[in-house]
Amino acid sequence: MNATTATTATSAASIAAAASTRTDGTSREQMRAIVQDRYGDADVLELRTVEVPTPADDEVLVRVAAAGVDRGVWHLMTGLPYAVRLAGYGIRRPKYPTLGLDLAGAVVAVGTDVTDFAVGDEVYGIGIGTFAEYATAKATKLAHRPDHVTPEQAATLAVSGATAEQALFDIGRAEAGQRVLILGASGGVGSFAVQLAHAHGLHVTGVASAAKAEYVVGLGADVVLDYRSDDFTDEDPFDLIVDIGGRNRVSTLRSALTETGTLVIVGGEDGGRVTGGVGRQVRAVMRSPFVSQRLTMFIADESAAKRARLHELVEQGRIVAPIDRTFPLERVASAIDDLAAGRLRGKAVITIGAAS
Ligand SMILES: NC(=O)c1ccc[n+]([C@@H]2O[C@H](COP(=O)([O-])OP(=O)(O)OC[C@H]3O[C@@H](n4cnc5c(N)ncnc54)[C@H](OP(=O)(O)O)[C@@H]3O)[C@@H](O)[C@H]2O)c1
The missing domain is CATH 3.90.180.10 (Medium-chain alcohol dehydrogenases, catalytic domain)
Known part of the structure; x- marks a missing residue:
């Protein structure tokens, strides 16, 4: 100022x-x-x-x-x-x-x-x-x-909504018909991600606590898993994983992806007081060039221009x-x-x- x-x-x-x-x-x-x-x-x-x-x-x-x-x-x-x-x-x-x-x-x-x-x-x-x-x-x-x-x-919209939009489309390159796994589907970013993916024609599997399963279905998820009792690696492979909560190991996340699938690490809490566990993101990005899957992380761009698609969907009433x-x-x-x-x-x- x-x-x-x-x-x-x-x-x-x-x-x-x-x-x-x-x-x-x-x-x-x-x-x-x-x-x-x-x-x-x-x-x-x-x-x-x-x-x-x-x-x-x-x-x-x-x-x-x-x-x-x-x-x-x-x-x-x-x-x-x-x-x-x-x-x-x-x-x-x-x-x-x-x-x-x-x-x-x-x-x-x-x-x-x-x-x-x-x-x-x-x-x-x-x-x-x-x-x-x-x-x-x-x-x-x-x-x-x-x-x-x-x-x-x-x-x-500007923090949670825009982060979800960029994770799915700019970084994740989501396409209609793909299977997406959204870990942390009931939170601020996840609630937008589920709605955006559903509106874009993806098949959505959301992971959240059991108490919030009904809420996540209401957002448009086709399948909801409880992170305490279900194992997402038991599901058919996903084309895209948007990792917002749970801090699963990268090897676990990779095992739930298709051979050419994409992992987008958005965040996750309880990663330690010093770095917040950002080493997980760094390791994923460093491994990416050597594997058939695309392993990514990102920091959301805060500029208004990056919100164009979300803004339009909200204006049309397709995202609440x-x-x-x-x-x-x-x-x-x-x-x-x-x-x-x-x-x-x-x-x-x-x-x-x-x-x-
Ligand atoms: N990269 C970026 O630019 C960027 C931007 C914004 C946010 N973030 C980060 O993204 C993360 C989420 O933000 P948020 O605002 O969405 O937080 P939030 O509203 O607190 O949501 C957290 C979500 O994680 C879920 N969760 C908790 N434990 C889990 C587990 N073991 N497996 C799967 N899901 C689990 C929660 O489910 P329940 O509530 O049902 O337990 C909830 O859906 C934070 O770490 C934040 O710092 C990063």
């Missing part, structure tokens, strides 16, 4: 937040936000009054209506695995004290270099510190919100936002606890009404 952007086209009247007086006598709008001074469990989160951020030249300021909760915010909250800290989020304490990535809301200010958005536009995408009444976001990470998609629904629960801003900690404990079917969303 660039606090020196004097020419930012701010609609001051639309920032309906309390004003505070700085030591130099000028005033600055304030907002409520979820803030953390240190890494840790959800009890490090506090609802505080802080200054409204100023967008840099290539950013916009969004009055946040809804913000999605995903595994990424848990990683940023805890600072785990430590590799997250080395990736630029702050070694000893969080570099960005406000939490939250996904957002949907209305533009209230635009940086001088931004041409695609104007004050009043309804947008969704990825921002910085979106568990707040206002957040900045790079214009390249935002898209206009489709008319009939609510802010709550839109706030699930998998929202389990909504929480007010002051209950972000509960939402993250529910996510970490596996209590959600799909996603939690924070709904935020800025003070007027």
